[in-house]
Amino acid sequence: MKRWTLWVPLAxxxxxxxxxxxxxxxxxxxxxxxTMIGKALPEFDLRAATADRPALxxxxxxxxxxxxxxxxASWCVPxxxxxxxxxxxRRRGVDIVAVAIRDRPDDVAAFLARYGNPYSRIGADDLSxxxxxxxxxxxxxxxxxxxxxxxxxQHIGDIRPGDVSMLLTKLEDVR
Amino acid sequence: MMAxxxxxxxxxxxxxxxxxxxxxxxxxxxxxFAYTQLSDPEQEAKAQALMETLRCLKCQSQSIADSDAPMxxxxxxxxxxxxxxxxxxxxxxxxxxxxxxxxxxxxxVVSETTWPLFVxxxxxxxxxxxxxxxxxxxxx
Numbered sequence: 001m002k003r004w005t006l007w008v009p010l011a012x013x014x015x016x017x018x019x020x021x022x023x024x025x026x027x028x029x030x031x032x033x034x035t036m037i038g039k040a041l042p043e044f045d046l047r048a049a050t051a052d053r054p055a056l057x058x059x060x061x062x063x064x065x066x067x068x069x070x071x072x073a074s075w076c077v078p079x080x081x082x083x084x085x086x087x088x089x090r091r092r093g094v095d096i097v098a099v100a101i102r103d104r105p106d107d108v109a110a111f112l113a114r115y116g117n118p119y120s121r122i123g124a125d126d127l128s129x130x131x132x133x134x135x136x137x138x139x140x141x142x143x144x145x146x147x148x149x150x151x152x153x154q155h156i157g158d159i160r161p162g163d164v165s166m167l168l169t170k171l172e173d174v175r
Numbered sequence: 176m177m178a179x180x181x182x183x184x185x186x187x188x189x190x191x192x193x194x195x196x197x198x199x200x201x202x203x204x205x206x207x208f209a210y211t212q213l214s215d216p217e218q219e220a221k222a223q224a225l226m227e228t229l230r231c232l233k234c235q236s237q238s239i240a241d242s243d244a245p246m247x248x249x250x251x252x253x254x255x256x257x258x259x260x261x262x263x264x265x266x267x268x269x270x271x272x273x274x275x276x277x278x279x280x281x282x283x284v285v286s287e288t289t290w291p292l293f294v295x296x297x298x299x300x301x302x303x304x305x306x307x308x309x310x311x312x313x314x315x
Binding site: 030032033034035036073075101102103104107126127128129131132133134135137138 | 201202203206232233235245246249250252253271272273274275276278279
């Protein structure tokens with residue numbers, strides 16, 4: 001046996017320590033990404049989440065027009081933080097529909113009165129059924145849906161000012 | 176003595192801050208089968224076994240059986256209603272894995288990304304066995 005082979009275990013251990021140290025120094029990725037990208041929206045037909053916007057169903061996505069599907073809730077703090085960005089997208093001509101997770105009509109109405117209403121339709125998802133169907137793991141999340149009702153992109157977390165142009169590009173890409 | 180009392184007062188005031196819910200929660204009641212067991216004990220046992228091996232998406236170190244997050248409750252509702260409808264537990268797991276990837280399941284399966292987890296320990300045991308065997312032979 002050659003002398004240098006004695007060092008192999010130590011070298012392996014050092015390699016392991018370096019790998020562990022590198023992993024520990026990286027922030028943990030808390031997001032569970034949807035694996036539904038490229039797949040069709042599930043069949044659903046939700047009731048209206050608030051009185052002044054129509055309800056939301058799968059057929060509303062099949063008109064050939066790409067749009068954003070925003071998953072939000074009135075009880076979710078970052079959802080309020082992304083409201084100005086959604087409003088900016090709406091002003092750029094983007095159609096935004098929404099699913100309100102585990103929410104009461106009064107609470108949704110109060111939230112929209114306070115932070116603005118960029119949505120053309122809002123469906124109420126009382127049991128998180130649509131959320132689970134599309135692989136969304138929290139609020140807020142925003143999905144790009146193409147004109148055939150296929151999920152094309154998922155944005156996890158609130159939309160920051162820097163994300164607006166990225167989402168516009170994603171929408172343009174699926175047109 | 177006064178200083179200690181004052182300190183305790185401050186600590187008590189601080190503890191209230193931690194007791195108050197720090198995260199916004201919804202105001203809807205839990206889903207019907209979030210906390211209600213199925214009436215058929217056999218089905219409930221199946222549902223329970225499955226729920227213990229599904230990861231809560233909001234609180235990733237817990238199973239949905241352990242978590243009080245509203246979303247975990249909604250997932251338990253899905254599991255129980257699907258079991259009650261006669262669906263196979265592994266089909267329900269597959270339904271979730273289709274949507275969230277392997278990560279959602281605590282029962283690991285061999286797949287394109289997970290095979291090293293199964294192969295590497297076998298290789299290490301094999302290697303150790305070979306080294307041991309050669310040493311034994313050298314001695315004997």
